[in-house]
Amino acid sequence: MEFDKALVHDVSIDALYAGMVLLFFVIVERSLTYVFLGLRSQRIAKAIALAPAGAEISSPRFRGGDVLSRSMAEYDEVQHRPGVTRAQVEDLSMALYLDVEGKLTSRLWILDTVVTAAPLLGLLGTILGIMDTFNALSSGGISDPSAVSRGIASALLATALGIGTALFGLLGHNILHRQADNLSEAFKGYLLRATTI
Numbered sequence: 001m002e003f004d005k006a007l008v009h010d011v012s013i014d015a016l017y018a019g020m021v022l023l024f025f026v027i028v029e030r031s032l033t034y035v036f037l038g039l040r041s042q043r044i045a046k047a048i049a050l051a052p053a054g055a056e057i058s059s060p061r062f063r064g065g066d067v068l069s070r071s072m073a074e075y076d077e078v079q080h081r082p083g084v085t086r087a088q089v090e091d092l093s094m095a096l097y098l099d100v101e102g103k104l105t106s107r108l109w110i111l112d113t114v115v116t117a118a119p120l121l122g123l124l125g126t127i128l129g130i131m132d133t134f135n136a137l138s139s140g141g142i143s144d145p146s147a148v149s150r151g152i153a154s155a156l157l158a159t160a161l162g163i164g165t166a167l168f169g170l171l172g173h174n175i176l177h178r179q180a181d182n183l184s185e186a187f188k189g190y191l192l193r194a195t196t197i
Helices: 005-050 067-079 086-104 108-140 145-193
Strands: none
Touching (some): 005 108, 005 145, 067 145, 086 145
């Protein structure tokens, strides 16, 4: 059974373009999210620093709709309930930390997947493009060397796109992963500093 190598080559190039667009949108979305959460994180740090020791942190800066503010508000509210034990507060702090960390790193798996798949797609496109060029050479006896060069150049475009996509995604993934780690470590520090039990 014969399949159209040129079509699969074109599909692999289109998939690489789609991967680049996906990488761009995920990187922009996560970057904006991390900038916003970084600002919220600074407000939380200030609210904790200004609160008297052992007091409930009721600063309006501590309240908000983002994951950090909601988690800190819940943590602060629970530990000031009557009858709550230290073990319950520690369990809650671990659960909140895991929840925040999961939300911070959400969608980073997309970058990791595209970074892994892009070079392989590029290589597949190149192999199929070169096979198509050699098939045309053997069946038609192309005597024009520039046609062969164009076919091979078209085939190598897939490799270049695959490597370029992977590099772009890898750079974005590493930067964003570092920002997510910084935010989650800051949140862990806030939980420790806000503990009153």
